[in-house]
Structure formats: C-alpha cells, structure tokens
Amino acid sequence: MLSVSDALQIVLNQAHRLKPVQFNLGREILGLVLAEDLLADRDSPPFDKSMMDGIAVNTSEPGPDYELSNTILAGDSLPRTLLTGQAMRIMTGASVPIGADAVIPVEVLTESANRRIRNNSAPPKPGKNILKRGTEYKCGDVILPQGLVLNPAVVGLLSSIGQTELPCYPIPRICVFSSGNEIVEPHQQPVGSQIRNSNGPMLTALAEQVGAEATYLGIIPDEEEKLKTEIARGSERADIVLISGGVSMGSHDLIPRILAELATEIYFHKIAMKPGKPLLFGKLGKCLVFGLPGNPVSSLVSFILFVEPVLRKLRGEIECEPKKVLLPLSESLITDNDRPTYLPGRLLVQEGMELIRPIPWAGSANLLAYKEANVLLAVPAGPVKLAPGERVTAFRMN
Numbered sequence: 001m002l003s004v005s006d007a008l009q010i011v012l013n014q015a016h017r018l019k020p021v022q023f024n025l026g027r028e029i030l031g032l033v034l035a036e037d038l039l040a041d042r043d044s045p046p047f048d049k050s051m052m053d054g055i056a057v058n059t060s061e062p063g064p065d066y067e068l069s070n071t072i073l074a075g076d077s078l079p080r081t082l083l084t085g086q087a088m089r090i091m092t093g094a095s096v097p098i099g100a101d102a103v104i105p106v107e108v109l110t111e112s113a114n115r116r117i118r119n120n121s122a123p124p125k126p127g128k129n130i131l132k133r134g135t136e137y138k139c140g141d142v143i144l145p146q147g148l149v150l151n152p153a154v155v156g157l158l159s160s161i162g163q164t165e166l167p168c169y170p171i172p173r174i175c176v177f178s179s180g181n182e183i184v185e186p187h188q189q190p191v192g193s194q195i196r197n198s199n200g201p202m203l204t205a206l207a208e209q210v211g212a213e214a215t216y217l218g219i220i221p222d223e224e225e226k227l228k229t230e231i232a233r234g235s236e237r238a239d240i241v242l243i244s245g246g247v248s249m250g251s252h253d254l255i256p257r258i259l260a261e262l263a264t265e266i267y268f269h270k271i272a273m274k275p276g277k278p279l280l281f282g283k284l285g286k287c288l289v290f291g292l293p294g295n296p297v298s299s300l301v302s303f304i305l306f307v308e309p310v311l312r313k314l315r316g317e318i319e320c321e322p323k324k325v326l327l328p329l330s331e332s333l334i335t336d337n338d339r340p341t342y343l344p345g346r347l348l349v350q351e352g353m354e355l356i357r358p359i360p361w362a363g364s365a366n367l368l369a370y371k372e373a374n375v376l377l378a379v380p381a382g383p384v385k386l387a388p389g390e391r392v393t394a395f396r397m398n
C-alpha cells in the first residue's frame with residue numbers, strides 16, 4: 001500500500017500555484033501570499049534621522065556648552081549646516097543637519113539665557129541617537145520576497161514603499177459535499193440510525209482556516225445520478241472538491257465508481273495509514289478531487305495531511321508540507337497498529353520545555369478526543385512502547 005509520504009508527493013505534484021492577480025493595498029490582502037519580489041523605491045531611512053528630541057552636535061566639539069542656532073522639525077525639507085560651536089534643536093524624525101554626528105536628548109540639557117545650552121551628561125559618541133540613511137534597507141533592495149504571507153507589518157511596509165497595488169495569489173476555492181443516506185444537517189432532528197453531519201461544517205471550517213474560500217454544497221444521497229451531477233457541477237466552480245463518505249468497500253460506497261464514470265483520473269485510492277486508509281485522490285478536468293473517508297476523524301486527519309498542503313501550494317505558500325516536530329512525551333505511549341498511525345496530542349509548555357501529551361483515542365469515530373488536540377502524533381506500525389521523556393514525531397495542527 002502507498003505510504004503517506006509518497007501519496008503526499010503525488011498530491012503536491014498535481015497541485016499548481018494559482019495565477020496571480022492584482023490586489024489593492026488594504027485589509028483584504030491580510031493572509032494572502034505575495035506573487036513577486038517587491039523592491040524598495042528609496043533608502044530607509046531616506047536621510048540621516050534623529051531618533052530623539054534634543055540637540056544635534058558635532059562630537060569633535062565635546063561641549064558641554066553650545067550656542068543654539070535653528071530648530072529642525074520632522075518634515076523640514078532643506079538640509080541645514082551646523083556651524084562650529086553651535087548646536088541645533090532637533091525633533092525625533094527630523095533630518096540631521098550637515099556637520100552634526102550625534103544627538104543629545106533634551107532630558108540631559110539645561111538652557112540658559114542668550115541661547116546657550118549645556119550638556120549635563122558625558123560628551124556623546126559619534127552616531128549617538130542617529131539612524132544613518134539606508135541602514136534599514138537601500139533603494140532597489142528586495143524587501144518583500146515572493147511567497148511572503150501578508151501580515152499587518154507587511155501592510156505597513158507596502159505603504160512605506162508606495163506599493164498601492166500588488167500581485168498576490170488568489171484565494172483557492174473549495175467545494176465541500178457530504179454523502180450518505182444516514183446523514184442529516186445539524187439543525188435537523190435525527191431519527192433512528194440517522195446521524196448529524198459533522199464532516200461538512202468541520203471540513204468547511206478547516207479549509208477556511210487555511211485561507212480558502214469554502215462553499216458547503218450539502219448532503220448528496222447515495223444515488224448515482226445525483227452524485228454525478230453534483231460532483232461535476234462542483235468541479236466546474238472550484239479548484240478542489242471534497243466529498244466525505246462513501247469511499248470504502250460497501251455496496252453503497254459509490255464515490256470511486258462515480259468518479260471513474262466522470263472520467264476522473266484517479267491517482268490513488270488507499271493509503272497505508274490509520275485513520276484514513278480509504279482516502280481517494282484524483283483530478284476531474286482541472287479540479288483536484290478528494291474522496292475523504294466518512295468517519296469524522298478519518299476526514300479530519302486526511303484533510304490535515306493531504307488537503308491542507310495542497311491548499312497551501314495553490315495559494316502560493318513556499319512551505320506547504322505539514323510542520324514536523326520531534327519532542328519529548330509527557331506521558332508514556334503504548335500502541336500496536338497494523339498501519340502507521342496518527343493520534344491526537346497536545347503540545348504544551350511545562351517549565352519552559354515543550355512536551356507532547358498523547359490524548360486517549362478510541363478510533364476513527366472518536367472526534368471528541370480532538371477537541372483540544374493541537375498536534376497529530378505519528379507512530380509506526382507494529383508494537384511501540386515509549387516512556388515519558390522519549391521523543392515522538394508529531395505534526396502541528398493549525
């Protein structure tokens with residue numbers, strides 16, 4: 001059976017970054033990924049800048065007394081020249097006058113009559129309280145690289161380089177279906193052996209959390225024609241279609257056959273993992289299709305290990321694969337499974353140390369165990385016996 005890592009490579013090879021589009025600078029770009037390197041249009045700071053309110057002096061004249069000449073405010077345009085023996089009052093953010101190489105803060109100064117001012121602290125060192133032109137970055141430097149995820153600090157930087165329009169990868173569109181005659185919507189009252197649809201809302205939420213635009217398209221009953229029409233319709237309007245349920249071996253598990261009849265190219269159907277063994281991945285036209293196993297935890301784990309990396313790739317992220325950590329266990333862990341297994345865990349910090357606490361888990365239907373999980377612990381097939389303090393591989397959940 002196909003390993004998880006081989007399956008992930010197959011999936012990522014079929015996923016391509018979406019075509020970039022121009023976005024206007026504003027809050028709607030938060031979380032998008034930059035599609036090109038962006039360059040500074042001027043030095044930062046663009047002039048030698050005072051970092052304090054005080055006086056600008058030349059350190060070759062140690063003072064402590066200076067004659068006050070002009071005052072320079074932030075935004076004053078012309079550079080001024082400091083004459084021998086003089087000091088200029090200067091404000092934070094103002095351009096340092098020619099001939100000055102330090103700023104003495106106002107707190108250590110006393111001003112006397114006839115425009116004299118005294119420094120009551122040690123003579124300043126050259127460069128003190130001055131940010132030299134171009135120390136942060138130079139005109140032409142790549143300051144925002146392709147692949148950067150845009151956060152509020154980047155919005156500030158974009159503004160400072162005058163980038164009011166910018167190319168970003170668009171938001172991937174994902175359609176979510178649930179399948180199964182036993183499933184009813186959360187607002188409905190189940191009767192008999194019916195159960196409420198937890199996967200539809202959960203998968204929609206997972207996709208939104210990774211920055212996708214997710215559309216939930218409802219429950220499709222186990223009827224061939226309905227399944228075909230709905231899946232084909234979903235594949236025309238989305239980059240990814242997710243269908244939960246109906247991918248296993250039962251006589252009413254119709255999804256693999258329906259997808260084949262729609263001429264979907266199937267890349268795999270079954271993986272050596274628990275939960276999630278019956279996972280199916282294919283391509284219908286340009287749309288990537290995942291048949292996720294119906295058990296809620298199987299759907300959740302399959303999403304984290306396969307769908308999330310694809311979404312990250314489509315939206316232009318550079319590091320798409322699940323984030324792996326190797327950390328000590330807070331408690332012992334004993335397992336014996338026939339497949340590599342992914343278990344819920346909680347990454348916690350105890351006395352400054354990161355540890356992983358395994359969460360008791362009762363199988364693919366036990367979604368309750370995931371209510372506070374923030375990692376998936378990965379354990380190999382066969383007997384595993386780990387003591388507290390031994391390290392375990394885990395993947396961070398969002």
Ligand SMILES: Nc1nc2c(c(=O)[nH]1)N[C@H]1C(S)=C(S)[C@@H](COP(=O)(O)OP(=O)(O)OC[C@H]3O[C@@H](n4cnc5c(N)ncnc54)[C@H](O)[C@@H]3O)O[C@H]1N2
Nearest residue numbers: 178197198199200245246247248249253277293294295298
């Ligand atoms: N003979 C075999 N039977 C099964 C195998 C197998 O290899 N041979 N694999 C098992 C494994 S592993 C899994 S996982 C499940 C996956 O089954 P399906 O993808 O076909 O899913 P269903 O049969 O439709 O549902 C399974 C289970 O999950 C519940 N479910 C389905 N959809 C939802 C939903 N939207 N919200 C909440 N719960 C849902 C459903 O009622 C079932 O209880 O197959 C095993 N069987």
Ligand code: MOO
Nearest residue numbers: 275276277298364
């Ligand atoms: O592989 Mo299934 O997802 O164990 O329950």
